[in-house]
Amino acid sequence: MAHLHIKNLQAGYGKKLILDNINLTVEQGEMIALLGPSGCGKTTLLNALCGFVPVRHGEIFAGNRAVSQLPAEKRNITMVFQSYALWPHMTVAQNIGYGLKVQKAKRADIDARVAELLRIVKLDGLEHEKVTALSGGQRQRVALARALAIRPDVLVLDEPLSNLDAKVRLSVRHEIKALQKQLGFTSLIVTHDQEEALVMADRIAVLNQGKIEQIGTPEEIYHHPSTPFVADFMGAENHIEWPIHDDAFSLNLSNHDDQLDIYFRSESAVLSAQPKSESTDFNAGLIISGHVEQSVFFGNNYQISVRCGKHTIQADHNQNLPEHTPVTLRIPIDALHVFAKKEKHSDHQKTNIVSAKSMRMNHVC
Amino acid sequence: MAHLHIKNLQAGYGKKLILDNINLTVEQGEMIALLGPSGCGKTTLLNALCGFVPVRHGEIFAGNRAVSQLPAEKRNITMVFQSYALWPHMTVAQNIGYGLKVQKAKRADIDARVAELLRIVKLDGLEHEKVTALSGGQRQRVALARALAIRPDVLVLDEPLSNLDAKVRLSVRHEIKALQKQLGFTSLIVTHDQEEALVMADRIAVLNQGKIEQIGTPEEIYHHPSTPFVADFMGAENHIEWPIHDDAFSLNLSNHDDQLDIYFRSESAVLSAQPKSESTDFNAGLIISGHVEQSVFFGNNYQISVRCGKHTIQADHNQNLPEHTPVTLRIPIDALHVFAKKEKHSDHQKTNIVSAKSMRMNHVC
Amino acid sequence: MRQTTSPNQLKNHLWLIAPAALMVGIFFLYPLCFSLYSAITLDSGEFTLAHLNKAFELYSKDILFTIIIVLISVAILAVLSITIAALITLSPFRSLSKTLGFLYRLPLFIPFIVTAQMMRTFLAKNGLMNNAFVASGLLTPMDTVSFLGWSGIIITFVWKQLAFSTLLISGAMAALDDSQIRAARNLGASRFRILFQIILPQIVPTLGVAMVLSIVTMMSVLSVPLMIGTGSPTMMTADMAFRINSYGDYHVANALGLVSYCICAGLAWFYLRQNLKEKGAN
Amino acid sequence: ETTLNVASAGSQNMVDYVKTYLAPKFEATHPGVKVNVVGTGPGDAGSHKIMEKLSAQNDSGLAKWDIDVAVVHQQIGGELVKNGLLSKYRSDINTGKMVSRDSATNALGIDVNGYVMPMFHSQTAIAYNSDFVENPPKSYDELVKWTQQHPKSFGYNGIKNGMSGVSFVTGWIYAYGTEANKLSSMPYDKSVESSWDNAFAQLKEFNKNITFTPGNAGTLDMLNRGEIFMGPVWVDMFYSWKEQGKIPPSLKLSLIAPGMPGQPMYYVTPTKAEHPQLAREFIELATSPEVQADGIVKQFNWYPGIDANYVKAKLDNATWEKLFAEITPSDLSKYGKSFPIGPYFDDIKEGYERNVSN
Amino acid sequence: MIYSLNSNLLKTLNIRSLRISFWLQCVFILLLALAIFGPIMNLLIWTVTESWYFPHALPSQWGFKYWQQVFNPYSDVSGSLFTSLLIAVLTVVVCLIVSVPAGYALSKRSMPLRVFWMLLFLIPQAFPNLTVYMNIARLFYDFGLNGTLLGVILVHSVHGLMFSIWISVAAFSSTDPMLERASRNLGAGPFYTFFHIVLPQAAPGLIASCIFVFLESLDEFTGTFFVGSPNISTLPLLLYTASMEGNYQIASITALILLVPSILFMIIINKFMRPDMLSKLGK
């Protein structure tokens, strides 16, 4: 096990540059989640690490070895493929033991290690099954065991859960995390599911269009997104652009003459059925009045769409409300993600309005 | 548009019986979600409706027509396929207009209808693209438009969202729902994602091993599951079997000499950091004491794994807790789903301990 | 998604095969019966094994020769087409594999008889090949050897069939999931290992089809042994032609045909058995 | 318009001859008739296809067959007669009485009198490269010695790849087995075969010192390419190739003692030819002294099919001399043999397969 | 520092090993190219050879004499070429007509006796057909098919059926059955669906199968002779005659002429000849 260090990485296909200037360090034993929308280059990054996409520029270090010019088979960065990529002509044990066989390990050692891994991934007794006879979750675990068998320096996982169904996904998610803690391998996991990233990772890197937008702990990323993109991607689905010339909205920030982008989550909007009172609330940064447009049962609560002028705002509420009920939404100041209005596309600056907490965050590396 | 009525349906492959005695009525303009684990027969049911799997027994009525013996092309029950099944050699417009072309509609009428649908699914301007050039979400909408173009009696959708990524999924989900309200078609949507079912459907049918376990409104299904399977499937991930001979657990029900299966959600467990006090709480049906095993950041809250004897109970909490903190969990009586211990595998009886509310639920049809 | 079938559909399917089956039946199987019949009967119509005996007595060496030639050709063919297909799929140098992909297909478009004709003048002792070697100083005129004969037959078969079998095999390799190969490299396997342990085991069925079809083709070619082969032993097709042309003896010729068919069928059966076994395992 | 179908076995030269020389001549005298010439391939195989086609038509009982005139090899000519596929026509045409060779009446022991007209006569002989072989062998014995001194320099094509090799083997049997006259005439005696064991054994020994060639043309080709310096060839083919410049002028012919067989090509007409009368007229034209002289001898240097005296009269001396430039008339008459009768011929071939090549 | 040193060393090592394999592969390709082009070169040389004696390494006299001979008004090469092409194209058509439905049916795994049917179509190639053609000819005389184009086309089609069926089975198996369902679901009958959905999907594979049938037909002469002559004369027949009697120039020229349609066909069709079209063979 060793740490992984990516320096100024550039990679792409043909003339297309997909990854630009990626800097990322994964500490020994750490698990970092790469989060990002489809097509942002997550798989490309893993492929560059493993040697399936040539590195244009920059360097990759696994432990102390510079690996970016090594062929794939020499890198000792092992991948768990999204589609598992198990070999259908081999049994479970053969699949798992393959990497060791390649290293010309002794038969007995291989068997011992395979048995150990089968135990770890809880597949004891299935070693002689053909992998085609396994269910999705079982295959996933075989793929994991196969990657772990050779004790790689670094383990990278490409959306290991996206092919699984909801229940199985939960259990495999727990298993991977538990194994990672137990065995302590350095790992990089790709996902486009924010919940998955939050639950599994020690730190999260949010990727957008081939660039890392933010790196930080799950809490940082969730509560203090550093760009509108991250805010939006992390589930702050309500977005308003300030100033709005509409009485329904009132913003309670120190300075609001700026052009602002404001994001917040439906769950942080506190909804009350009485109309807007002028009492400036304790810490309500944004107060919006409107009326219920739709109310949808969401399990433990209802998601209420509130119509406020031209905007539809989503808010969670613990009970159903009939349509057209007039309501007031209060969003606490520290639940608002406020950004200076983007003028150039590539350059978002978080305004200094929002508390000093946001200062804590900066790009690692 | 017409209602769909399924009576005593049996279907299967070869000798295997997959669906047994399915009874289901979808009212005109209603949307029912079929929810169930992988392999329970959801796709098979849709296939039987559409005529791709022969009906062994029973009858299907679409409107007033008995359709179960008609060939697929005569049924006018249109399907949106899980994999879209768009025709790669046709453009978007040709895909959408195909059904009308089959009906020998006039060129101009087809064009008009295609244009209308493109507008509805917000794909204006893409009519001459090859479908292979579209993104996943766009393809999904083409598939939907194609199915709607012929104004089917009934629309069935097979996991229309499972191939989409999280953000796109949300927006397509809203679109389908909005279209359904707007156009008022009768529909049956298959999913294995409970949230999706809750949000989209007027009623939900939970399928397990080829049988309908429960039918009801989202609220009924969520709050009053009628079998342990439904409770578990709807996210009540904590399960204990009563009696437990362990002081850490105390159950506060009228009679508890019975053998019971108890399910509850992590979000309904109220966690307090002070140790168990003997004051019998207002309505706490179950009180559990234990200590924190793990605490995972989950976005708007933390999921705490609490170790209580041999059990690990998940509970939501608004703040992080260090490991080994002793805690007490209180679960209100109406958040407990209590079932008489299953003695025969197939026969669950909800005990009459739990309030009369549960009596409201019974299998529709 | 697996298919579902109702009895109704089955009937449809049989009906769909009917034209092709009838065509083969009437225009090949039926006349074939006469041949088979003639192989095991006397002129008077009595059953006899005499023709088969004679075929073995006179031509056992040729039968053996034929089998050996065909097997050697097929072995070389397999090795070469696997090599080429593997280079096309695995080579890190895209331009090389593209060149190769174009190159190997050329012989596909050259009929057997043209191939035989070309090879006959190419492989001869003073043919273009040896001349080229001599001109380039690799050989002296004294060292040149003629490849006409068994080696020429093999070379010609391989040359001609290479395109066909490589096309099938590289098709099968292309259809393999790329990530399976990546997974193996990722675990440290060299390209050779990947070829032998990951790719080949999975393309065995296609390799089988390619080889069976090639064997069948080679067993039935007459022009090559006639034009390239010299002296004896020779291929069975040449014997059959000789039997007919020289003696007007259809019985023994047909007996030889029967033997040849049995060899083909035997090899095809060998393949099918393997294939079915694998199917059964899954 | 009527079409006269002519099927010709043998080399493309022959087909071309019929197509480009005979057919226009015939069409000129028969307005409204078109001659359609098909080549069926060189060697016995070509003749055999003709026979198979005719028997197929015979078997299915057609009233009219699709070949009017065929050019076939001697052996097949005999078999065609035996199978009753030919009509007897020689007496119907004027040139019928101009034939003098024995082969016009007897094809490997089968009486073909009246059914066939020879197109031309051909002969096998040993071709050698005079640049490298100064004193060509004059007999089989000398040839054997020569091959011992020059291993692999003599080549022939076995017996499966064409008739020149078969001729050579037949000549071998004439030399070391049974003399030609006995084998070329009836009656057949099965026991004769047993006396050839020694001859075959020697031949097997002989084969070790030689190169096998791929076919009649293959022998000529290898001679041309300098891969062998000597080998048995068909004289007609030899001359055609030489004429076309496909073999060097240094190649010469020698007919060795005790003799090698030759054979004619036959013009025949099937029993149920669609145009029997036209067929007869066509053959008449083709065997007329003028055509034989101008077409067969002058153009191709082939030995004429009809009696030489009729032909010689139509030719200038120089042309006639050229015909015998390499093989003198006396050699030809001394060493030009016929093939043995069918059963012996089969015995020789099977004996070879059994004792030499097996 | 250690990093960069290390990486430089590794880079050179690595590049060297890559280089070796690069050159090895180049050599292999070169050898293959020589092996493939050598005989073809030889063929080309023979077409313009007038005489080529020992010990000349190259022809001693070059020229187009034999081209004139081939194209002389009597030899009817262009006629034969046309006939050959006509037959080849019609054979492709016949094969397509029968093998499209059969291939479609056989692509369904549920087809009873699938292996049996597949083997059945192997037989015409598997049995040495020299002896069978005689019987076919006899049969065709009975039917009155002898000497007709139809007869020759039938014989060629039977021969080509192996390729067309085996490959179209592969083509149809690789189409997505869901697409078919989607069409039925929208009210299209089985035939409409087949022609509008399935066939366009399978087209590339079907076209690939055409190549093999086309080539098979151009290669075939024994059957043509038995069934076609004297009325039908094809180029391979001429080629065969010329080649067997050692008339290399004529044979080479004829071969070259024969190559023209093949290569044209290839160019037209090359884009459909993706190897992966054939990948389902044997599955």
Ligand SMILES: Nc1ncnc2c1ncn2[C@@H]1O[C@H](COP(=O)(O)OP(=O)(O)OP(=O)(O)O)[C@@H](O)[C@H]1O
């Ligand atoms: N082989 C390729 N050739 C050219 N472009 C490619 C190739 N593979 C991917 N791309 C492009 O590179 C970009 C990044 O692709 P990548 O697969 O890394 O995305 P991703 O983040 O993994 O997305 P997803 O979540 O959908 O897997 C995309 O725009 C894609 O179109």
Ligand SMILES: Nc1ncnc2c1ncn2[C@@H]1O[C@H](COP(=O)(O)OP(=O)(O)OP(=O)(O)O)[C@@H](O)[C@H]1O
């Ligand atoms: N063509 C088939 N032949 C035989 N069995 C089948 C076939 N298709 C499905 N099955 C079986 O029928 C059962 C139900 O399958 P079905 O596809 O209806 O499940 P599902 O509920 O749609 O699951 P998923 O959520 O995974 O799509 C499964 O056990 C499956 O193995």
Ligand SMILES: [Mg+2]
């Ligand atoms: Mg990806």
Ligand SMILES: [Mg+2]
């Ligand atoms: Mg399904």
